[in-house]
Amino acid sequence: MLQKEQQKRIFLSAPHMSGKEMNYINNAFETNWIAPLGPNVDAFEKEIANYVGVSEAVAVSSGTAAIHLALSLLDVKKGDIVFCSTLTFVASANPILYQGAEPVFIDSEPETWNMSPQALEKALKDSFMNGSLPKAVIVVNLYGQIAKMDEIVSLCNQYDVPIIEDAAESLGSTYKGKASGTFGKFGVFSFNGNKIITTSSGGMLVSNDVEAIKKARFLATQAKDPALHYQHSAIGFNYRMSNILAGIGRAQLEVLEQRVQARRLLFDRYNQGLCAIPGVQFMPELKDTKSNRWLTALTLDEKVTGASVYSIINALAEENIEARPVWKPLHMQPLFKGVDYFAHSENTSVSESLFNSGLCLPSGSNMSEEDQMRVIKCIEELLKLKV
Ligand SMILES: *Cc1c(COP(=O)(O)O)cnc(C)c1O
Secondary structure, eight states: OHHHHHSOOBOSSOOOOOSOHHHHHHHHHHTTOOSSSSHHHHHHHHHHHHHHTOSEEEEESOHHHHHHHHHHHTTOOTTOEEEEESSSOGGGTHHHHHTTOEEEEEOBOTTTSSBOHHHHHHHHHHHHHTTOOOSEEEEEOGGGOOOOHHHHHHHHHHTTOOEEEEOTTOTTOEETTEETTOSSSEEEEEOBTTSSSOOBSOEEEEESOHHHHHHHHHHTBTTOOSSTTOOOSSOOOBOBOOHHHHHHHHHHHHTHHHHHHHHHHHHHHHHHHHTTSTTEEEOOOOTTEEOOOSSEEEEEOHHHHSOOHHHHHHHHHHTTBOOEEOOOOGGGSGGGTTOOEEOSBTTBOHHHHHHHHEEEEOOOTTOOHHHHHHHHHHHHHHTTOOO
8 A cells, every 4th residue: 555655656647847947037037028028928829829839829818818808800799699619618608698799509510529510500590580699609629639620610600600719728839830829800829827838827829811810919008008198998808927937838839749749659659558448538639630648538338348437437546547528518517507509410419428538648748758658558457457
């Protein structure tokens, strides 16, 4: 027992510094740019915009803040409807409530685990018939995999509804060579401690609409009118990113490609190690897309494996290994009780079955091969496969 407790903890997704972060932080201190603006912020915005290939980016305090700004810019207000992927972290939808608007949740489809174009089409048709088209559609790219953007963009264009792409988990992923975060009117990234690159906390809003990002910068800085005497005519926020944290982000962005490679390698090793177990299926990667594989996710057919997701998570926890279920769909959350939901088809709720069978494995880019083998062995033993 004692020996077990001494086993090194393996985290789901731990921060992974490059070693260059302190150079940028030291420079901020030496020049006394200790503020939610400064040269690191300006440079980090330009570097992200260049990296994903958009005109403009604004660095903010979190991914959640970036989604909130996007909704404000689209003038989402009380009584408006906003569609959102259901299989996601609550942060995708909380800003809808901040604006007093009403979410409607859209199911996943099996090939990407992301927004089902089929369900979206039905939801758009219905709302068009009711004269209540949504003000925006928030499309989430789960665990690094980009949604079926060709279909989703085409449907939203048909009804003239803008897309906010929640790319918090998919920085570094591509769809037909185009970067994640660039498919909608707005794209959102997160640099929270668990994401593929981190500033400890932070986010970025990107767009090709230069004026909109200019306005986002204004709103995120308390919406100060251009007057000396503290004048305000719009509701503002205090959402800018610190110049110190932007320094961390610059150093992290330099190694993003390596981080993507490392996470994809982890996925490949898990896949090789576990795919032979009957009832185990890994999250697919859609043709012509490249996922950053932020988290390795799989499903377990409990009838075949004989073990539930929870029994595996608990058994791994005993070995000091952190694993998690996939996100609990938002339409199943007490917070969103009574909210409208469009399933993939009449008899199939894909997100619910993914929630019941999905497991996320430790996927930190700084996890050693030896640690990963510990995870694989543990799961193999649980599922009684002797190799
Ligand atoms: C992390 C995350 C967010 C929120 O980002 P924060 O920077 O933590 O506010 C939003 N959406 C998804 C899908 C996320 O995973």
